[in-house]
Amino acid sequence: MPVPLNEWTASDIAAAVNRGNVSCEDVTRACLDRIAEREPDVHAWSYCAADQVIAAAKMLDRKGASGPLAGVPFGVKDIIDTADMPTEWGTPIHRGRQPERDAACVALSRKSGGILLGKTVTTEFANLHPGPTRNPHDLTRTPGGSSSGSAAAVADFMVPIAIGTQTTGSTTRPASFCGILGYRPTFGDMRLHGVMEASASVDTLGILARSVEDVALYRDVMLGVPPVAVETPARPPRIGFCRTPSWDAVEPSTRKSLEDAAQTLARAGAEVGDVEMPPDFARLTGVHRWITSFEFARTFTWEIEHHWNEISETLRDGRIKDGLDCSLETYYEMKAVAERCRASVDAMFGDYDVLLTAAALGEAPVGWNAFAGVPVFQYWTVLHVPSITLPVFKGPNGMPVGAQLVARRRDDRGLFAASRWVQQRLT
Amino acid sequence: MPVPLNEWTASDIAAAVNRGNVSCEDVTRACLDRIAEREPDVHAWSYCAADQVIAAAKMLDRKGASGPLAGVPFGVKDIIDTADMPTEWGTPIHRGRQPERDAACVALSRKSGGILLGKTVTTEFANLHPGPTRNPHDLTRTPGGSSSGSAAAVADFMVPIAIGTQTTGSTTRPASFCGILGYRPTFGDMRLHGVMEASASVDTLGILARSVEDVALYRDVMLGVPPVAVETPARPPRIGFCRTPSWDAVEPSTRKSLEDAAQTLARAGAEVGDVEMPPDFARLTGVHRWITSFEFARTFTWEIEHHWNEISETLRDGRIKDGLDCSLETYYEMKAVAERCRASVDAMFGDYDVLLTAAALGEAPVGWNAFAGVPVFQYWTVLHVPSITLPVFKGPNGMPVGAQLVARRRDDRGLFAASRWVQQRLT
Numbered sequence: 001m002p003v004p005l006n007e008w009t010a011s012d013i014a015a016a017v018n019r020g021n022v023s024c025e026d027v028t029r030a031c032l033d034r035i036a037e038r039e040p041d042v043h044a045w046s047y048c049a050a051d052q053v054i055a056a057a058k059m060l061d062r063k064g065a066s067g068p069l070a071g072v073p074f075g076v077k078d079i080i081d082t083a084d085m086p087t088e089w090g091t092p093i094h095r096g097r098q099p100e101r102d103a104a105c106v107a108l109s110r111k112s113g114g115i116l117l118g119k120t121v122t123t124e125f126a127n128l129h130p131g132p133t134r135n136p137h138d139l140t141r142t143p144g145g146s147s148s149g150s151a152a153a154v155a156d157f158m159v160p161i162a163i164g165t166q167t168t169g170s171t172t173r174p175a176s177f178c179g180i181l182g183y184r185p186t187f188g189d190m191r192l193h194g195v196m197e198a199s200a201s202v203d204t205l206g207i208l209a210r211s212v213e214d215v216a217l218y219r220d221v222m223l224g225v226p227p228v229a230v231e232t233p234a235r236p237p238r239i240g241f242c243r244t245p246s247w248d249a250v251e252p253s254t255r256k257s258l259e260d261a262a263q264t265l266a267r268a269g270a271e272v273g274d275v276e277m278p279p280d281f282a283r284l285t286g287v288h289r290w291i292t293s294f295e296f297a298r299t300f301t302w303e304i305e306h307h308w309n310e311i312s313e314t315l316r317d318g319r320i321k322d323g324l325d326c327s328l329e330t331y332y333e334m335k336a337v338a339e340r341c342r343a344s345v346d347a348m349f350g351d352y353d354v355l356l357t358a359a360a361l362g363e364a365p366v367g368w369n370a371f372a373g374v375p376v377f378q379y380w381t382v383l384h385v386p387s388i389t390l391p392v393f394k395g396p397n398g399m400p401v402g403a404q405l406v407a408r409r410r411d412d413r414g415l416f417a418a419s420r421w422v423q424q425r426l427t
Numbered sequence: 428m429p430v431p432l433n434e435w436t437a438s439d440i441a442a443a444v445n446r447g448n449v450s451c452e453d454v455t456r457a458c459l460d461r462i463a464e465r466e467p468d469v470h471a472w473s474y475c476a477a478d479q480v481i482a483a484a485k486m487l488d489r490k491g492a493s494g495p496l497a498g499v500p501f502g503v504k505d506i507i508d509t510a511d512m513p514t515e516w517g518t519p520i521h522r523g524r525q526p527e528r529d530a531a532c533v534a535l536s537r538k539s540g541g542i543l544l545g546k547t548v549t550t551e552f553a554n555l556h557p558g559p560t561r562n563p564h565d566l567t568r569t570p571g572g573s574s575s576g577s578a579a580a581v582a583d584f585m586v587p588i589a590i591g592t593q594t595t596g597s598t599t600r601p602a603s604f605c606g607i608l609g610y611r612p613t614f615g616d617m618r619l620h621g622v623m624e625a626s627a628s629v630d631t632l633g634i635l636a637r638s639v640e641d642v643a644l645y646r647d648v649m650l651g652v653p654p655v656a657v658e659t660p661a662r663p664p665r666i667g668f669c670r671t672p673s674w675d676a677v678e679p680s681t682r683k684s685l686e687d688a689a690q691t692l693a694r695a696g697a698e699v700g701d702v703e704m705p706p707d708f709a710r711l712t713g714v715h716r717w718i719t720s721f722e723f724a725r726t727f728t729w730e731i732e733h734h735w736n737e738i739s740e741t742l743r744d745g746r747i748k749d750g751l752d753c754s755l756e757t758y759y760e761m762k763a764v765a766e767r768c769r770a771s772v773d774a775m776f777g778d779y780d781v782l783l784t785a786a787a788l789g790e791a792p793v794g795w796n797a798f799a800g801v802p803v804f805q806y807w808t809v810l811h812v813p814s815i816t817l818p819v820f821k822g823p824n825g826m827p828v829g830a831q832l833v834a835r836r837r838d839d840r841g842l843f844a845a846s847r848w849v850q851q852r853l854t
Contacts, residue, residue: 083729094528097527100521101521101730102728102729104725104726104727104729107728107729108725110732111728111732188627188628188762191624191627191722191725191726192624192627193623193624193627193726193727196620197618197619197620200615200618200619200620200627201615224728225754225755295618298531298618298651299531299618299620300620301531301535301538302528302529302530302531302534303528305534305537328652332837335615335837336837343770410759410763
């Protein structure tokens with residue numbers, strides 16, 4: 001039995017379409033069929049119009065699709081502008097909002113031959129208040145957030161790749177909950193023009209995918225540079241095992257999975273050792289909270305002034321209240337701590353190429369809004385380093401759990417090489 | 428003869444309106460009258476509808492205007508979104524574009540009682556290709572760019588304050604050419620949500636105003652914090668005179684003005700000494716060029732793909748060509764240099780509170796597009812430090828020329844205190 005087209009990776013689709021072996025329309029129809037079958041349960045999409053997408057695919061077939069994403073269907077988190085589909089930020093305040101142009105990341109994807117399948121569900125303003133999306137592995141559980149729909153759609157074989165964003169753990173956590181890869185790039189590398197700002201000091205795009213090769217390919221597309229294949233390193237990676245000051249909050253089964261993984265990787269030939277965060281880094285949880293809240297509460301001044309009653313209580317009593325209460329002095333103090341920590345992160349890596357750490361506390365909890373307040377992600381987000389969730393563990397209920405690898409800033413390609421090595425040895 | 432309302436500072440207007448001594452409508456009409464008189468010559472505005480503005484002023488009067496900007500008319504550069512006025516980015520590609528909400532900085536201004544008077548002319552995409560604006564001091568000369576309309580409108584007493592942006596010298600240079608203050612804040616402090624991205628690694632907002640007090644007031648409004656008055660320092664500032672590696676490009680008359688100013692300030696009691704940039708800093712001109720070009724060319728992928736023929740040759744053959752030619756390796760190398768220089772900028776300041784440096788090569792040149800390629804601003808922009816242009820010199824043709832003061836990151840309030848001290852001694 002051949003693998004159905006909707007289960008192919010982006011790399012395989014693009015190769016087949018560029019060779020003329022598969023049409024854009026066939027790939028697109030396979031993904032749309034999967035969506036038609038599963039969307040009533042999963043609710044991954046806030047907008048997906050089959051006719052519009054098939055017309056786009058047919059036009060690409062007529063023109064002759066080419067490029068690194070030729071014929072690859074992709075999903076886009078609904079805080080990212082699209083010229084031909086609404087962009088509503090997960091809030092009734094912006095219902096029906098229709099941008100006049102594509103965000104940079106969408107335009108780069110289309111320029112490379114990708115087919116925009118639709119908009120994926122985001123939590124309200126990419127914050128905590130959930131959308132309707134369920135975890136495709138167990139519909140009673142959360143997919144995680146805020147890139148809920150992007151993670152669920154990729155995990156459920158509706159699209160091979162999707163764009164998310166990350167301000168706290170909004171890509172790496174849903175990837176762990178949904179059993180796929182979730183990549184957060186080096187801060188500042190990918191353009192955010194046309195993407196809703198949440199907290200510009202830490203916001204990045206994110207990539208949800210089902211293979212390391214697809215992550216690497218899509219990164220180059222979104223950077224607007226010629227794709228470079230994932231390297232095969234000359235030696236096994238040097239891996240620092242970093243429990244972080246949040247280790248006690250991680251569930252025992254996840255702690256055991258990570259400890260076992262460290263041993264497995266060492267047996268496979270990797271140099272593995274413990275890495276401790278310097279004491280100052282314990283402050284990064286508070287640093288993240290105050291910086292993001294201060295910025296968020298100012299970014300959304302228009303909504304706060306004109307649509308207060310349409311904002312969820314979760315958001316009003318959480319990030320907005322924190323932000324309005326935060327003084328400039330506190331904000332500045334937190335930014336200074338963040339900068340000091342960033343300046344010492346390379347030293348913390350020492351001789352290690354990558355760090356191994358938790359991607360989530362454990363399995364996706366039961367309930368839609370069960371992903372709030374998880375304290376293990378902020379470190380890496382504030383530190384501006386690239387990281388990736390790899391779907392390599394199972395939890396006590398058979399749900400997926402990810403491991404997270406972290407690299408130095410701008411060593412994203414080294415991160416991918418190490419990720420492939422690690423994933424091959426843990427699965 | 429009383430000073431006409433359109434010549435008042437923002438601080439004075441807000442105080443009078445809060446006391447009930449002046450109505451919003453009176454202030455607004457005074458500014459609109461000035462615009463009606465002068466706009467046919469100056470061309471500072473891309474959108475200004477008198478009826479709409481008077482209606483807004485009347486409504487504020489009925490409600491009872493209050494807040495730190497009560498009744499203060501302000502202008503907004505036309506790359507910044509406004510819910511009730513078009514935002515066209517200085518390009519025919521986005522003619523008639525109407526955002527659905529206010530940018531954060533606009534919403535914060537209105538929340539504080541300000542009255543949006545209209546949109547000021549920007550160069551094309553805030554790059555080099557000029558709009559129709561003339562220098563109000565001499566209509567044959569450029570006002571500078573890219574915040575051309577904001578600078579001209581404030582200089583010509585059409586509004587007391589206006590928002591600009593800065594990616595190279597787009598606030599500090601037009602302020603020098605137009606004889607007003609131009610402030611570029613510490614990078615990252617002010618939210619850019621709803622502001623067209625040019626190069627997010629260096630983009631900031633900017634404030635154009637006619638007094639240090641107004642700059643300080645408006646900064647606090649845009650930060651969303653309670654206003655703090657400009658401090659009177661206990662001792663004269665310690666001032667480092669920094670010629671920069673671009674000193675030879677500065678016109679002789681400007682060099683003499685700066686040398687004389689350093690002596691005047693020393694005689695007035697300031698500790699003044701020379702500050703040399705470390706050798707690496709000479710690379711910042713190239714660093715700026717490649718980082719901004721790499722980012723700009725990706726940000727505008729949609730326009731490049733769909734509207735190539737509507738982009739000016741200046742932009743296509745300049746920043747876009749540079750950006751598309753720039754490799755990821757070069758971009759990364761330039762970012763690494765920028766970060767190293769930022770890490771050593773505090774050491775460069777040594778014991779000095781602020782640095783004194785050029786704000787422009789000299790007077791505004793004759794011709795509309797005469798402000799291109801000026802190599803004295805990039806240093807401070809790339810370094811993420813706050814800076815301000817003070818209108819303290821005259822050039823050989825009687826045109827205004829500014830001096831620039833620069834402070835350490837997050838010492839913007841120290842910069843204002845030093846600025847007032849310096850301005851009082853040089854004028």
